[in-house]
Amino acid sequence: MRNFVFMVALILFVFAGCTEKEEPRYTPEELENIPQPIRTGLPPVQGGFVLAVGTDTITGKEMVDLLLPRLAEAAQNMSYDKFAPKALPVVIRELQNKVADILLYQKAMAEAPEQIDEQLDKYVEAETRRFISSFGGDYAKAEAFLNSYYKMGWKEYRKHLRRSILSSSYLQGKLPEQKPITYSDLKKYYQDNIDQYHRQPTITIRLIDIDKQKLTTGPNQTRTEAAAKLAVELIERIQGSEDFAELAKQYSHDYRASKGGLWDPIKPDSLAKPYDILAKEAQSMGPGDITGPLDTGNHVFIMRLEDKQTEEITAFESVQKEIGQQLKMQNKIEAMNTLMSKLLEEASITGIQTFAEFVMQKLYVQAN
Numbered sequence: 001m002r003n004f005v006f007m008v009a010l011i012l013f014v015f016a017g018c019t020e021k022e023e024p025r026y027t028p029e030e031l032e033n034i035p036q037p038i039r040t041g042l043p044p045v046q047g048g049f050v051l052a053v054g055t056d057t058i059t060g061k062e063m064v065d066l067l068l069p070r071l072a073e074a075a076q077n078m079s080y081d082k083f084a085p086k087a088l089p090v091v092i093r094e095l096q097n098k099v100a101d102i103l104l105y106q107k108a109m110a111e112a113p114e115q116i117d118e119q120l121d122k123y124v125e126a127e128t129r130r131f132i133s134s135f136g137g138d139y140a141k142a143e144a145f146l147n148s149y150y151k152m153g154w155k156e157y158r159k160h161l162r163r164s165i166l167s168s169s170y171l172q173g174k175l176p177e178q179k180p181i182t183y184s185d186l187k188k189y190y191q192d193n194i195d196q197y198h199r200q201p202t203i204t205i206r207l208i209d210i211d212k213q214k215l216t217t218g219p220n221q222t223r224t225e226a227a228a229k230l231a232v233e234l235i236e237r238i239q240g241s242e243d244f245a246e247l248a249k250q251y252s253h254d255y256r257a258s259k260g261g262l263w264d265p266i267k268p269d270s271l272a273k274p275y276d277i278l279a280k281e282a283q284s285m286g287p288g289d290i291t292g293p294l295d296t297g298n299h300v301f302i303m304r305l306e307d308k309q310t311e312e313i314t315a316f317e318s319v320q321k322e323i324g325q326q327l328k329m330q331n332k333i334e335a336m337n338t339l340m341s342k343l344l345e346e347a348s349i350t351g352i353q354t355f356a357e358f359v360m361q362k363l364y365v366q367a368n
Helices: 008-014 028-033 060-078 080-110 115-134 139-150 156-174 181-192 223-239 242-252 255-261 277-282 316-346 352-367
Strands: 050-053 056-059 202-211 290-295 299-309
Touching: 028 060, 050 080, 056 060, 056 080, 060 080, 060 352, 080 223, 080 316, 080 352, 115 139, 115 156, 139 156, 156 316, 181 316, 181 352, 202 242, 223 242, 223 290, 223 299, 242 255, 277 290, 277 299
Parallel strands: none
Antiparallel strands: 050 056, 202 299, 290 299
């Protein structure tokens, strides 16, 4: 029975983001980066249009619906021969995740106490009321959010919540007690991952890059003279309040001209000739300052400094607590991975590979 002590504050993370405001706590991109138990060990198999997992099934339609938002753009911009090898690992991974979730739920149900249905009903209803109260008690507003963000109705929400509570509680109960995190563990993590705490110096610039070889010269005028004349005119126009970005779009020969001459943040010491002169100039500049014309031989530059970040190393003492939390989570994930791998090794699921290929084909057709 002790394996089913419900840790509601911990395990209801799936819908926790909705409790205080309408927007979820995590964006889809952030959710993509949250570490999950690694589902490995599934045997290579053959299958058809519906994949059987014990008494449950996974349909092609639900997998296509799940993956289409993520893979549609790639499917629309590639031939199938190019799309297939890129998409198949994604499809298989999501399919294995789904299989593992089903197996975990089935295992949890098999070992659940007799009164589990009554307990689950109480927790599901309590969580549903809490979810509705997070929208000021407005049932319709809560329902609209479920429909728009999670693509669920109340029936699907309660079913999903029920499974999540049971599976998470079972998994929590099976986790071994974590060993204490020592000071040496913290220090080693900090040293091994020092790049996370070392902010490199960077500059962000806008550049009008006048390539002398691409200029049209007037009578008795060299390309160097034409470039110098154009650069002076552009600086005067900038000083006269014309927009730097618009002038870059019109006159810069750099491929970033379409972006108004804007460069991504760069490390100053990474710039090779002739662009190393930009880093030297940026040393004495502040955000918003403009310099030029800078004649490098084949090019004439006009630069505006957008941003400058200095080098900074975060002290160990400032992140010691954060590292401790990371190590605890890392140890917990490793324990979960071990449990999930053991569960998958005990299962005999056939059809993963062929079913994944079927899903991928249907997805490609539907995307196009």
